[in-house]
Amino acid sequence: MTSEKPYPLYGPEFKRCPYTTYQQLRDKGEVHPVEFPSGVTGWLVTGYDAAVRTLTDPRLGKNHDLGNDAWRALAAIMPEPQHSQLQVHLLHQDPPKHTFMRRFVTDALNPRRLEALRPQFQAMADELLDELAPVGHGDLVESFSARFPFLVLSTVIGLPPRLARQFRREWCRVVQPVGPRSPHRAHYIGLLHGLQAYIAEVVADRRADPGDDLLAKLVEANDDGRLSDEELASMIFQLLVAGQEPMTNQINTAMVALLTHPEALAQLAADPALLPRAAEELMRYDSAFELTTWRFFAEDSDLFGTRIPAGDSVIVSLAAANRDPARFERADELDLTRSPNPHIGFGHGIHFCPGAGLARTELQIALETILRRLPHLKLAADPEELGWIPAVLGRGVERLPVTFTATP
Numbered sequence: 090m091t092s093e094k095p096y097p098l099y100g101p102e103f104k105r106c107p108y109t110t111y112q113q114l115r116d117k118g119e120v121h122p123v124e125f126p127s128g129v130t131g132w133l134v135t136g137y138d139a140a141v142r143t144l145t146d147p148r149l150g151k152n153h154d155l156g157n158d159a160w161r162a163l164a165a166i167m168p169e170p171q172h173s174q175l176q177v178h179l180l181h182q183d184p185p186k187h188t189f190m191r192r193f194v195t196d197a198l199n200p201r202r203l204e205a206l207r208p209q210f211q212a213m214a215d216e217l218l219d220e221l222a223p224v225g226h227g228d229l230v231e232s233f234s235a236r237f238p239f240l241v242l243s244t245v246i247g248l249p250p251r252l253a254r255q256f257r258r259e260w261c262r263v264v265q266p267v268g269p270r271s272p273h274r275a276h277y278i279g280l281l282h283g284l285q286a287y288i289a290e291v292v293a294d295r296r297a298d299p300g301d302d303l304l305a306k307l308v309e310a311n312d313d314g315r316l317s318d319e320e321l322a323s324m325i326f327q328l329l330v331a332g333q334e335p336m337t338n339q340i341n342t343a344m345v346a347l348l349t350h351p352e353a354l355a356q357l358a359a360d361p362a363l364l365p366r367a368a369e370e371l372m373r374y375d376s377a378f379e380l381t382t383w384r385f386f387a388e389d390s391d392l393f394g395t396r397i398p399a400g401d402s403v404i405v406s407l408a409a410a411n412r413d414p415a416r417f418e419r420a421d422e423l424d425l426t427r428s429p430n431p432h433i434g435f436g437h438g439i440h441f442c443p444g445a446g447l448a449r450t451e452l453q454i455a456l457e458t459i460l461r462r463l464p465h466l467k468l469a470a471d472p473e474e475l476g477w478i479p480a481v482l483g484r485g486v487e488r489l490p491v492t493f494t495a496t497p
Contacts, residue, residue, distance in 0.1 A: 093117070095124040098133070098380075104477040104484070107379065108421065111135055111409035119393035123404070125481055129163040131383070131402035132395070135409040137416035137433070139393060143405050144437040148386055150183045151440065155385035157400025171281045178323035180331070180382055180440070187439065190324065193310070194443040197245065197303035203450055206244065210450065213240045214458040222462050225495035226469060228488050229344060230337070233459065238336035241451055246328055247302020252291055260284040261334040264480065288325050303328070336448055338478070338485025339377035340455045343368070345475065345486060346375055347456075348468040350423050357425055358460045367425040368452045373411045373432035374423050380482045381405040381436060407433055408484070463493040 114121045119139035124130050134143045179190040221232045243253040295308045311321040347354040383402040411432045414420040435442035469490040476487040
């Protein structure tokens with residue numbers, strides 16, 4: 090067992106730049122006790138090789154039923170009955186159920202379909218910036234990155250325009266930490282109820298007007314007994330929240346990196362052919378997925394020389410892995426020409442993000458459109474004062490004020 094005191098993975102200073110902490114932990118070893126905002130403690134894996142081995146370790150499961158009482162008392166920040174109703178999506182499943190549920194998403198996001206939709210996505214991005222380009226200043230989050238991913242998602246999954254207009258972005262906050270002791274608990278539960286009612290309306294709509302889209306196919310699988318009511322609601326929950334908020338954050342972290350490295354921004358603006366490689370580097374440098382979700386051992390187990398009790402949470406720091414100098418030369422430097430770039434910003438193994446192809450497409454379109462439509466782009470705030478979201482697993486800023494040369 091380790092004698093380390095659990096390190097708090099929260100707070101404004103930590104969220105502003107967690108990489109110093111991750112370097113210190115990585116230098117000490119592969120596994121560390123950590124504390125989360127809810128008060129629960131877990132085990133954090135740092136380092137690239139350790140991350141890859143952990144993410145492919147067959148002893149570790151994702152199903153929350155494997156969690157012990159100590160974990161469940163504090164970490165299950167979503168209360169019952171919502172936890173049972175909304176948290177049985179594929180991220181919290183193990184094979185064979187995970188394999189079955191994942192296939193719905195991968196079929197809907199196949200590369201050929203995404204390529205056919207790319208002109209539509211591009212038109213959406215340009216239309217959003219039509220509003221901002223003539224102004225010369227604005228908040229990129231409010232004007233673009235908080236809106237573009239949802240427009241793309243709605244198109245991909247088959248969310249009707251009427252229902253898309255009714256979606257409230259604040260519902261995405263239900264994945265941010267609001268533990269049982271938080272004074273904001275009542276508001277959090279209110280958001281959960283609102284999102285649940287919305288999901289029920291989506292299900293009723295697709296049942297009454299079936300089609301060939303992902304949402305309709307999920308409802309059909311529920312009708313014929315292949316998906317339970319809870320699995321259906323959970324998958325729609327995952328699509329609506331995990332399908333857009335991380336992408337919003339990834340656009341934001343990429344733009345923060347470029348705006349605080351003006352030479353890289355100028356390089357990419359001058360050479361759009363760099364976009365595919367630059368997008369990969371920006372995801373490595375500061376990924377929207379900072380940590381993975383919980384994993385559990387079914388019995389007391391050894392992990393890199395540390396004894397992990399059964400049911401304790403094991404979390405992998407993707408951010409620490411992607412800055413590991415043992416795997417990446419000049420790991421803390423932003424190099425838009427980096428190749429090869431085997432980052433694990435989308436995870437690794439059977440839980441590799443099924444939306445990775447869509448995310449890559451969206452990020453490339455977003456970056457190209459922003460740099461093309463908003464020339465001479467500059468950050469209009471002190472980088473040290475940007476407000477980073479308090480999410481446990483992800484990274485992103487709440488606002489991103491910029492100035493640029495107004496264009497008609």
